[in-house]
Amino acid sequence: MGSTSVGFTGNPTLTQASTGSTTPGSVGLSNYSQDIQNEVNREVSLASLPMQEIQNEVNTLTSQATELSTINGDFQTLQAAVSSLDSATQGILAASVSDPSVLSANAGAGALPGAFTVTVSQAGALSSAVSTGSVTDPTSQGLDTATSYALTANGVTTTITPSANTLDALVSAINSTPSSGVEATIVNVGGATPQYELSLQSTSFDNQPITLTDTGSSTNLLTPLTTGAEFQYSVNGSSTISTNTSSVTLSPGVTATLSGAGTSTVSLAPSGTSLSNALSSFATAFNAVVDEIGKNIGQNGGALAGDNIVYTMEQALNSIGAFNISGSNGLTSLSDLGLTFDTQGHLNLDPTVLAGASSTQLSNISSFLGSATGGGFLQFATNTLNDINDPSTGALTNEITQTNNTITNDNQLISQQQDQINQLQTALQSQMAQADSAIATLESQQSFFNSLFTAMILPSPEQLSSL
DSSP states (O other), X not given: OOOOOOOOOSOSOOOXXXXXXXXXXXXXXXXXXXXXXXXXXXXXXXXXXXHHHHHHHHHHHHHHHXXXXXXXXXXXXXXXXXXXXXXXXXXXXXEEESOTTTEEEEEOTTOOSEEEEEEEEEOOBEEEEEESSOBSOTTTOOSSXXXXXXXXXXXXXXXXXXXXXXXXXXXXXXXXXXXXXXXXXXXXXXXXXXXXXXXXXXXXXXXXXXXXXXXXXXXXXXEEEEOOBOEEEEETTOOOEEESSSEEEEETTEEEEEOSSEEEEEEEEEOSHHHHHXXXXXXXXXXXXXXXXXXXXXXXXXXXXXXXXXHHHHHXXXXXXXXXXXXXXXXXXXXXXXXXXXXXXXXXXXXXXXXXXXXXXXXXXXXXXXXXXXXXXXXXXHHHHHHHHOTTTOHHHHHHHHHXXXXXXXXXHHHHHHHHHHHHHHHHHHHHHHHHHHHHHHHHHHHHHXXXXXXXXXXXXXXXXXX
């Protein structure tokens, strides 16, 4: 009778499936252990395919979210440039003064062309005073033993209560009380041997002295140095005006800062400098958005290639650049301001257009531009950009929100599926371990019977020697 044998393949070591699971590997018992482990790995790999598809989607969405964030920042810069252009348009008038030692002037929204002759008959002065006493250590010594003081400046009395009976605490209490009407400092008048005094100066131009007394006492702790004075001035021959502040309003949108006695003429005339600078910044911001969106257009486009939001943003930019209006004193488009497009879709500014513009032309340009809420190009550009970038309803804002929400949901789904895959792997490992153990038992039994059959069929040594 011939011997019967069964062939076995495989490695007797059971290894862990590489699925990201933390299930520990086990050592196989049978010659089929590696085949069993390979089957576990195959089942886990098949179960992981849907999760891998979701992960690929997350990777794509993450790239899109990054690009959307970059474009969003560029649109915000463009919105800021439009806002600056609005401000420059409203302040197209520039103020100049004939004598800057008398005053300086500024033209803002609402100002109209014209001239103002301002005569300052009395320059303002600030009241000042120092303490009658001094200390050698302001951190531990006070002017007297009082716990509160009555400070009078600009005709107004304020109660000052220091946190401690020291000169430092008194200065801090005065400066932290806005209604005090003075600024307090500590000065050393003793040279090599320190003698620290309290120094006060009023914050308004007023002819009232500064006094400091203990609460309930009439003794003044200050020595007056100067008594202030109000500014007195007239505009275009008006009656004299008195003021305790150096900043005055000459006309709606026209302010002046008085500085000294004398006469100075304030002239208001349109100027294209600030407007030209604002248009240049607008063109730079516009071109940056054009370039970034362009990265996502065409066969080799970036993360947003083929996404409808790219078309929406491109259309918005095109509509801003192609803005056209009639009836604005002959101005119809941005090219009338010196802004023209090149073959790449970039805006280029010719600064000579505004530099050589007359007052009438600048006024016409201001009418063409309008304002963010008052019509013209600026209102159109503002509304168009809001449709894209409004924090609540903008198309780009909504796209960013939807993309981020999808990423969050997909990551949650990946986490759930990973848990399910881990459970599957654990269950398969357990089942396959049982199968491996059963196969190992059968292999052991087969080995036993093979040995038994061999012993029964083959002749013994004694039999062989007798042959």
